Amino acid sequence: MLRIKSLHLKDFGAFKGEQAFDLPDEEGVTVFYGENMRGKTTLLNAFRFALFGKIIGRGRRAVSFHDMINWEARAEGARSFEVRLQLTHAGAEYRLTRTGRPKAGVGSPTGHEDYVADYYLERGGHILPAQQAALELERILPEQIARFFLFDGELLQEYEDLLHGDTDMGPKISQAIERILGLPTLTKSRDSLKAALDKAEERVALAAQGDQKTREFGNQLQSLVEEREVLTADLFRHEKDLEILRARKVAIEDDMRRRERMASLLDKRDRLAGEVEALEGLIQKKKEEISKAMAPAWSAVIRPQLAAAVSAHRTREAELQSAVTRAQVLHSLAEGHDPACPTCLQIVSPDAQAKIRSLLPGGADGSPEADQRELAGVRRRLDALDAQLADSNPEALRLLWSDLEERKREVYSKSAEIEEIGKQLTGDAEDELKGLRGEYDSVVRQIAALEEGVKATTEKLAANATYRDNIQKRLDKLAGGQMDSERRRRDLASRLYELFKDSVDVYRDQLRHRVEADASRYFQQLTTEQDYAGLRINDSYGLTIVHRDGTDIPIRSAGAEHVVALSLVAALQNNAQLRGPIVIDSPFGRLDGGHRSRIVEVLPDMADQVVLLVYEEELPPARAREALKGRLRAEWALERQSARHTELVKR
Known part of the structure; x- marks a missing residue:
């Protein structure tokens, strides 16, 4: 169980000088109120920077470290910023300190490339060695599942991609969901057994080569094993390249979405x-x-x-x-x-x-x-x-x-x-947009080519496996001596592999059913539409709204998508191997008053520790106090000192 105790900032974004806040030990909700451009998203990034050394802007675009130094402090000579996070996990006390500072030898930094992020992790007051600290942080909160703990409410619509098999974001979210649910523990065991089976088959081939009667089959089998290794390496490389390209495609799409207004202006100008x-x-x-x-x-x-x-x-x-x-x-x-x-x-x-x-x-x-x-x-x-x-x-x-x-x-x-x-329009707006569109087209072409390569390699691996099975069956009829021992080893590895492979499928189905049941329960608490009976899950953890007559709701609004995504996050928290706090920025932007009230009431049940970053019109303090009552643990205000200076003030 991960709990955050306090966050300390130094010249980070809008927060000049040293500022800090504590989160109550009791379960409940802490609300930070701030108008636009006062630093709510910066606070979300403070958690992300401390844990992962990354700062993300709108549309998941990386933000330069140079731009994160408080502008007033930089004008006064500051060249670095720091975030310190105190937390508890599995009964141990941790203090994580991460600093963004200029690289050695850089006297006057001007951009992100001039900076480096350093960190150290203390456990029980003792600083851990770098390698151990990295392992501890991965255990406390893996970055791959951070989207379920630290998220911008405006990005909840990404979860709709789980319903569509032709998107690049959907598979990434599915993998993250299975990671938070603990499935990789079982899949890694399955993959280890697959490697053991491959090794056992290779030993069978070597044993067959040593016998005059089976040498020809052994040579063929060894050749097929070597071919499989080459094809597997190619497949791994292609899939890795695909993952990189798909991530780039998503980043470009985000960048192009941010420039939609620019694109529409350019189109209007041309028209x-x-x-x-x-x-x-x-x-x-x-x-x-x-x-x-x-x-x-x-x-x-x-x-x-x-x-x-x-x-x-x-x-x-x-x-x-x-x-x-x-x-x-x-x-x-x-x-x-x-x-x-x-x-x-x-x-x-x-x-x-x-x-x-x-x-x-x-x-x-x-x-x-x-x-x-x-x-x-x-x-x-x-x-x-x-x-x-x-x-x-x-x-x-x-x-x-x-x-x-x-x-x-x-x-x-x-x-x-x-x-x-x-x-x-900025001076280079048109060239930038054309460059983005050109890069996007190029990435799409590369993805298509790699997907064809993956398909062809997969087909070759299937043919290789079929050919190997045929040779194995013929070898089994001629087996004897050393071959019998290696064959028994192979058969044992094969049975274990099949067992774990089936176990993964069974466990995945069980997880989906549990997530579906919990997501439906949360959805019924969150939605104001009484005709909705719940949610139905697909193989990718995508959720469809179900009418009480049993039919699906095929088209849903942005607000409905928002509620469905929050229901999924709550269900995942309920079934996760790792439980922790939820820090959410702008959670109500797409919702009406009725849905806002229901979500505020349910938030304390979604996680033991909830941090809301809102502006007062989005969630008036009186409404929050009425809805949360004793589960509202603290209120903070982000008060303006200047356009470049915000102070954290506890109410």
Whole structure:
């Protein structure tokens, strides 16, 4: 059982000078209240630095030691920082002191590479040798399972990856879960027995080589054993490289997520630039249209006169058209082509026709050519006037100019947006983001290639094992003398290996069922949704919400994911081989008031020692006191002295 007694800081982050706090011996919750940028995450990092020598920022990004020296203290000449942790474990008292200081020979450090972290561990007042201290720290709290004791509430959504087999974070969390549950003790025994079995098979091959009857089989078996060793070494190397690449992929993804706003700004800038380019093309076309429209624009000045002239010409056109038509009808009647009157359809007598001929200008052979010529001229002038009148339309011209000005205003507005985005971007932002994307693509390609290599090597190992089994069976039929002894040794190792292999599977299933039951119990205490019956666990320890009708809830909110993750952490604490304190930063960021109240009430049952790092709006002190009552053991405030100086004050 690990318990933290006190933490001492010296010029660490926002905490200038020497500051310290004690944690009560009684089981319960200690709350640290602090506004943003006052040092809550720094306190979480103080525990992490003391135990593991690491400092992690948002998105699991490593923080430079140079940046962790209190800025005011550094300005006054400080060049190092220190964290001292007093704790108890398995009945022993420990004091762990870790210091970040410049490397020897570095007079003016400027970056992380100029620093080194030193530590020493005391047990019962005696300083332990370095190798023993490292072993003790690994026993007290292995770094691989630290995520279940020291965690940022904003990273709880990572546990959703346990539901998906195609993520890189899921397998890492699964391994950490099995580590905290104690499964590696059994898996290491299984792996040791597998090594013993491999050795026994190799001895069988050597014994077979010494017998004339079995030499050929022994040679083949020895060759297969050697091939297996090479393939196993390749597989181990590939898996190690894969682990490194997957960790790098996760780190890049975290970095890219932190730069999402930058990426969106760059995308918006590029989109706006494209729109500006398109608008400038439209503006050029509008200018050409206006240039053409401006040539006859002078006619707008005499538009009233043009309109009057058009009206007069249309009147004269009508008169001439009537005269020409009348003349054509009279000529037709006079000539007798059609004796019917086109108006009344009455038959015109010969006498009437003679009378009409006498009345026609120029006699019966006369024609209205003069009127027709004048009518054609009037129409030509009317067409010209209509065209001029259309060109002189001031409203159409105003629309063209208005559209041009509107496009110019859009260009100005979008250009101003581009300029504002430019102010928000750092000088190398675009290059950095492109570099990250390029590196990410490269890592993904390398991972794919290595996964193919792992698959191929695994298939070769399977074929090798099949071939070895066949040869072993044939050898067993010819066995005798020394071969019998080595075969019995091999059979014993094989049975022990199979026993432990099956035991691992059985124990893993038992652990999953226990974790599922405890996680469901905690989940029902934490959630405000009464229709949820509990949680269902998968092979990777991923938890699915189950409705009371037995169906799964396929899609859940960020808040629900938060509650599920806390339920898993509580269940793991309940089943862990190693129990210890929970230190959690920003635990309620995604939750409503009802869920916050329930979580506060349940927190003391999740671990014997709980440290909450919150701001007052997130968890008002009155609400914490009401919910926790006697299980609230202490309250501390992170009080601002300056932008670079925070003081720990006990309430």
